[in-house]
Amino acid sequence: MEPSATTHKIPHNHNHNHNKTFLILLNCLLLAVGQVGGPILSRMYFLHGGTRKWLAAWSVNSGFPILLLPIAISHYTNTTTRRRNNPFVLTTWLFCSSAVVGILFGATNYFYSFGASYLPVSVNSLVSSSQLAFTALFAYLIVKQNFTHYSINAVVLMTFGSVILGAHMDGDIPEGETKTKYVLGFVMTIAAAAFHGFSITALEFAQRKSGVAVTFDVAMHVQFVVSLFATIFCTVPMVVNRDFEALSGEAAEFGLGETKYYVVVFGAVIALQVMVIGSLGLLLCSSSLFTGLVTSLLVPVQQVFAVIFLREGFNAEKALALALCLWGFASHLYGGYKASLKKKKKNDDVEDYGDDEQGAKSSGDHA
Numbered sequence: 513m514e515p516s517a518t519t520h521k522i523p524h525n526h527n528h529n530h531n532k533t534f535l536i537l538l539n540c541l542l543l544a545v546g547q548v549g550g551p552i553l554s555r556m557y558f559l560h561g562g563t564r565k566w567l568a569a570w571s572v573n574s575g576f577p578i579l580l581l582p583i584a585i586s587h588y589t590n591t592t593t594r595r596r597n598n599p600f601v602l603t604t605w606l607f608c609s610s611a612v613v614g615i616l617f618g619a620t621n622y623f624y625s626f627g628a629s630y631l632p633v634s635v636n637s638l639v640s641s642s643q644l645a646f647t648a649l650f651a652y653l654i655v656k657q658n659f660t661h662y663s664i665n666a667v668v669l670m671t672f673g674s675v676i677l678g679a680h681m682d683g684d685i686p687e688g689e690t691k692t693k694y695v696l697g698f699v700m701t702i703a704a705a706a707f708h709g710f711s712i713t714a715l716e717f718a719q720r721k722s723g724v725a726v727t728f729d730v731a732m733h734v735q736f737v738v739s740l741f742a743t744i745f746c747t748v749p750m751v752v753n754r755d756f757e758a759l760s761g762e763a764a765e766f767g768l769g770e771t772k773y774y775v776v777v778f779g780a781v782i783a784l785q786v787m788v789i790g791s792l793g794l795l796l797c798s799s800s801l802f803t804g805l806v807t808s809l810l811v812p813v814q815q816v817f818a819v820i821f822l823r824e825g826f827n828a829e830k831a832l833a834l835a836l837c838l839w840g841f842a843s844h845l846y847g848g849y850k851a852s853l854k855k856k857k858k859n860d861d862v863e864d865y866g867d868d869e870q871g872a873k874s875s876g877d878h879a
């Protein structure tokens with residue numbers, strides 16, 4: 513056996529795993545903060561007199577200039593001359609596919625904001641969780657994602673949550689809203705969920721096909737390009753509709769007062785950008801399916817916050833949908849845990865075998 517080879521390998525893998533776990537947890541946290549705060553602020557905008565759906569869609573990605581800060585820091589602290597002289601980190605393929613995904617997200621966000629204007633946050637978020645079924649389908653078709661019994665179980669359970677709510681939506685129609693608008697909001701939210709599932713899987717596919725390793729720089733640049741194009745996509749109709757000019761008038765008539773209008777709109781821009789950073793970051797360091805699962809898991813958390821901050825009702829259907837979400841996610845995590853145990857055992861067996869070989873041959877090379 514050659515101790516130096518083994519001792520060198522294990523700490524390296526451990527460090528790599530720790531870094532990856534840290535990044536996954538950090539992105540989950542960002543996603544959680546943004547996904548809970550953003551939709552609540554968007555709904556407040558609509559509840560208190562806001563009517564501009566393109567503005568709500570635009571606010572999801574328009575905070576992207578924030579990303580210039582980490583990009584610039586990374587650029588100026590990078591010691592490699594090649595990297596310092598070349599600000600373009602992305603290949604043409606990755607740039608173009610990020611731009612296309614950005615446009616898809618722009619459309620997704622319009623559908624979501626349409627839904628948010630007619631549905632309570634609690635219903636909206638639960639219907640949105642059907643994105644998981646779409647993500648799973650696209651992940652299977654586009655990136656050939658492997659499914660275990662546990663992940664299939666998770667997808668089915670979490671999707672059932674949305675179906676239950678859909679079937680019992682009558683009791684939740686907000687005062688003064690017609691059933692037609694409610695149904696339209698519901699249908700648009702399902703369309704948004706489908707677009708969302710497709711967009712994140714398409715980005716995973718593009719990144720894999722590019723063969724570019726995901727470094728901090730690459731992740732920041734991908735996020736920047738995606739958000740830039742999503743913002744351009746939503747800016748065009750806003751200019752056509754004269755939405756920017758209408759903002760001051762809308763602020764003056766806002767139910768919570770003019771100052772709070774700007775707090776709500778800018779707060780939503782920041783919160784939603786944090787959500788996008790967390791979501792794309794998680795996607796780039798794990799997979800579209802895992803990102804979809806975490807997004808769906810956050811639905812029950814959104815529910816609780818909507819009950820507290822928007823005084824939305826909490827009924828038996830929501831509680832059941834919530835329980836199904838938690839059960840589904842737990843099932844997926846358990847499946848992942850079992851798979852990692854199996855992989856570890858397999859690696860240990862290979863290492864033992866390698867050590868025996870090594871001892872027998874007394875040679876330095878590992879297989």
Ligand SMILES: Nc1nc2[nH]cnc2c(=O)[nH]1
Pocket residue numbers: 572573617618620621624708742787788791792
């Ligand atoms: N809803 C939504 N989710 C995202 N996740 C990453 N980007 C986006 C986006 O633009 N919209």
